[in-house]
Amino acid sequence: WSAGKKEYCCDTATVACDQFDCAAGIPEGWSHAKLEYCCEAKGKGCSTTLGVIVFDCAAGLAAWEAGWNDQKKAFCCGQG
Numbered sequence: 001w002s003a004g005k006k007e008y009c010c011d012t013a014t015v016a017c018d019q020f021d022c023a024a025g026i027p028e029g030w031s032h033a034k035l036e037y038c039c040e041a042k043g044k045g046c047s048t049t050l051g052v053i054v055f056d057c058a059a060g061l062a063a064w065e066a067g068w069n070d071q072k073k074a075f076c077c078g079q080g
Helices: 003-013 032-042 061-067 070-077
Strands: 046-048
């Protein structure tokens, strides 16, 4: 479908609506829900063909408080 047709159908009948804009932003800054959706539905943001991107918790560790976004902090701090 064209972008115009998708927009019309989404606006008038809530059909063909994308849950997230998978072209906006970088995967490392996306929420977990957006990562899952974009990987599964669009094939974007996947680290491999097996699933969503995970963060490299060793990268930038020395300056984590100022350098990591909230998603990376939540992911890396939740790893134990």
